[in-house]
Amino acid sequence: MVNAHTGNLAPASAERACADESPLAQIEFRKVTKMYGGVVALRDFSLTVRKGEFLTILGPSGSGKTTALMILAGFEAPSSGDVLIAQNSVAAVPSFRRDQGIVFQSYALFPHMTVRQNLEFPLEMRGMKASDRLAKVDRMLERVHLKDFGLRMPSQLSGGQQQRVALARALIADSPILLLDEPLGALDRNLREQMQSEIKQLHREFGKTTICVTHDQEEALTLSDRIVVMRAGRIEQVDTPEALYDRPTSRFVANFLGEANILSQVGFEGGAPAGKIAMIRPERIAISSLASRPVDAENRQSVTGHVEEMTYAGPLRKYHVRVRDEVLVVREHVAAGQPVFQPGDQIQLSWLRSDIRLLAE
């Protein structure tokens, strides 16, 4: 299942993001709605996932992202709408006939089977001969660096190792689709970064169409070709990570991915159009002393204020600056010769007019 996109993990270009009707479409949600009793978990969810793509569904808990995944996996039936895999409706296909590899939240490794038996299970269910299974499991164990752990029980593994077994088990049967449900949620920070690059590598290598569900924005930004931001059962925005961060269309997306300064009184000269608000990212704001005059001044807008708080965070310095009644967050990379401001200092903030984004309220 190696495909055209192998090796191409650069953020998809804008035209790719628009080409939803391409024949490469592998998974398609058509106006899927899911109700639990009277509660709407998912409303008119429409989405196309391309072959080989790494798509992340991102949202706070209760936003419907897991529901979407469970419907795709066949564990929940949609109340209305349809799901298509490779152009065929799967509404009538039970979960065990859908060819998908799933990594479950907290892994769901079978506690009564060894690592090897866990990996063999999907092959066995597909009727593969024991001798073929043996070779395949050996190869996969080697691939995930667990060659010597085959005879251990899952409980005898560390969290990271369990995670790798879960990934291996989802990949081993060569299903074209891989579903990840909060795959890194149970790991600590260091391990999480390590596993992120491991997942990325596996995706590059196996080229599976991957759908990942998470509430962790960093995970979403690093791993995905495209991100779907969900809110209260609806899709808020779908785009590449870069576009999503750079050009959010709503206040919710702007706040959910990264930090956002909302310029309600200060900034936008002439005021924002009705129903829109102006936003600027903290790293797009330059901070300087009152005396200095920024270069490129005609394209820039500047305001004065005073520093309320300065936090030093390794490569970054973070200022909270009060401008009139508002507090703006400014993030600056630490560099040599840079002036450092202290709380109480009167300073000047400036930004390019083109860096301001207009968002839906």
Added chain:
Amino acid sequence: MDILRNVSRNPLGLTVPALTILIAVFGIPTIFFFFASLNAPEYSLSNYEAFLSRGANVRILFQTIEISVIATLLCLAIGYPTAYLITAAPKRARVALTVLVFLPWLTSGLVRTYAWIVLLGDNGLINRTLIDLGLISSPLPLIYNRLAVYIGMVHIMLPVMILPLLSVMQGIDKSLVAAARSMGARPFTAFWRVFLPLSLPGVRSGTVLVFVICLGFYITPQALGGLRDVMLSTFIANQIETSFSIGVIAAAAFMLLAIAAIVLSVLGLDMSGERVRPDRFHEEHWARRVFRSSIVTRGMKAVADKFRAARWTRQLYQRTGAGNSSALAGSVFLALVMTFLLLPGMLDVVMSFSGGAYLEFPPSTLSLQWYRSFLGDPSWTGALWTSVQVGLIVAALSTIVGTLAAYGLSRTTPRIRSSFTMCLMAPITFPAIVVGVAIYFGMAKIGLVGTVSGIVLTQSVGATAYAVVIVSATLATFDRRLERAALSMQASPIQTLVRVTMPLIRPGIIGGALFAFIHSFDEVVQTSLVSGFAIRTLPLKMWENMRNELDPTIAAIGSLLTLLPILWLVALYVTWWRVRPKVQAMAQ
């Protein structure tokens, strides 16, 4: 396959077999029985009036409540400190002590009652020893009085009190008590304000369970009590044997049931293994308020405040403030309780090897004569064989329907689950004699009294309840994502069941089957009614012999039945506790 898919859509379908048996055997007869008590079709309270108009009956009713209340309080007074001390013990001791409490619980109640007859009787061990030592000339009246009834009942019910207490106490986070101490609470205050309130759910379950079961006690008061120590169950049983006036029997049974129902509904009973609901917890508040406002406490507080803050750090890291003497007192107390629980059974085992014409301790000569008279007598071996057969059929039937029901219930909402579980457990939470007469009444209607099928059905309703409880407890810790994982790997629902679900809940199923078998193998009250004296199971034959004479053959059977639980425990250990840690480690 379609059936399986329907099941996943409507899991309650799986409870149908269990509910059918319950309703047919117990539910419908109970309703008819209730109408009979109301003198249907005329509908009057005349049966109740007839029952209550006789002073003797009213006395029996109050006596039943009185005996049950006192036995329950005795169990609580002994059981709470025992459970507390076991919880505080080091891990190895804790496991050993828990097993020792568990052991008598698995031993036949009949055998344990018999052991007390042997100990307390006029020719029993204690009196004989005292006479032989020349301390007394005539036997002390140890048996056939109220005291003996209490001893026997507490002995049987104590494990039932201790086990729920233990399960709740072991779930209490120890750091909560440490936290209270760090905030300046003295050990007793920390216990009173933190540990005790948190252990109240266990107190509630234990107390309700013990009280309701006590209400239906029949064997013990009959065997150990005097003529005046009659409980309502004895009255009902006598009525059935002598007059058989359904109306009066039904009225008596429903009054007993009403008492049980009131206690159950006021205090509630949560055996589903789920956490206490917060709203239930508030009911306990008044008790704490009463305590908190008491003047004594305030006075003590004022004095103690000055010293407390300075001392807590030191005390926090010392095991107990009072030191060795309280630890010693605790050990002595535990030793006494364990002796009380285990000694009768052990003496019975030793004495069963007596060579003399009667049971003696220590045996002057050793012989297997009583075992020979047990195994050589066809009436005994026949009864044993009947019991084994019935037990196996009951265990198989109730494990199957119980497991199906538990599996179905694990897939419904908590509210439906708890109400269905309550229904299925009615046969073991209602007083045994009430369940017995209702079933007997039904069986008589369809002509199954005195048949093996009748006995199997009767015992199955209780045995199913045990199977449901135990399998449910296992399913509560079962992670359903494992099933989804299997399905996602193209395992069919049947393969998922066989390869993933069954292996993981097998310990629960085996445990359920074991308890179902034990229930069937020990049941006397209901079986004796339904058997119609035509069929003798082993406990029935023992009960018959116990009422007539002090037959030492029973000691031999008792000793075999006492050693049987050890076998059960080994079986349980092998299947249960060996698998547990693995699953638990995975859950983390």
